[in-house]
Amino acid sequence: MNLNIVPLKFSNDPLLRKLTDKLSLYFDEIKIFYTPVNIEPAYNSARRQYHSTKILESIIKSNPEESGLYLILTELDLFVPVLTHVFGEAQLKGRFSIVSVCRLYEEFYTAESNPKLVLNRSFKEALHEIGHNLGLYHCRNWECIMHSSNNVEEIDTKGLFYCKECSDTLKSSGIKHPAAT
Ligand SMILES: [Zn+2]
Numbered sequence: 001m002n003l004n005i006v007p008l009k010f011s012n013d014p015l016l017r018k019l020t021d022k023l024s025l026y027f028d029e030i031k032i033f034y035t036p037v038n039i040e041p042a043y044n045s046a047r048r049q050y051h052s053t054k055i056l057e058s059i060i061k062s063n064p065e066e067s068g069l070y071l072i073l074t075e076l077d078l079f080v081p082v083l084t085h086v087f088g089e090a091q092l093k094g095r096f097s098i099v100s101v102c103r104l105y106e107e108f109y110t111a112e113s114n115p116k117l118v119l120n121r122s123f124k125e126a127l128h129e130i131g132h133n134l135g136l137y138h139c140r141n142w143e144c145i146m147h148s149s150n151n152v153e154e155i156d157t158k159g160l161f162y163c164k165e166c167s168d169t170l171k172s173s174g175i176k177h178p179a180a181t
Pocket residue numbers: 128132138148
């Protein structure tokens with residue numbers, strides 16, 4: 001299976017490179033795919049955030065032609081109406097997902113920069129949303145990448161992998177090495 005990473009308002013090239021590297025274990029091929037996505041309808045001026053569902057709708061409507069999954073990677077702050085923020089969103093059993101690194105940066109919370117931590121958080125959230133694309137629901141195992149995270153502490157608690165149960169479910173999904181350790 002192929003993965004197309006779509007940078008959208010994303011300026012951190014070293015992070016993009018390292019994340020692509022880490023995800024490449026799971027895919028036959030990863031392409032960085034630049035495509036225009038209309039973010040204007042997704043902007044909420046009262047919240048100063050972007051509605052993730054509407055960004056997904058915009059790329060789905062543009063009907064991009066590459067095969068495989070699409071992961072939008074952005075530094076925009078995302079929300080859905082019932083929540084203060086989301087780290088990402090994915091179509092369940094679909095091809096499209098989005099991850100925001102805005103609140104994965106340690107600088108969002110403290111004055112400290114920690115690129116390695118941001119890379120691990122981004123990797124976990126990317127693999128989490130990809131898991132939804134591949135049909136996985138949230139997992140009750142706190143260490144599993146499919147555990148739902150409301151804050152970065154919960155992301156940091158998770159491991160870097162799908163648990164045994166989730167990776168078993170992924171065996172026929174087309175993703176490589178779901179149980180990679
Ligand atoms: Zn989820």
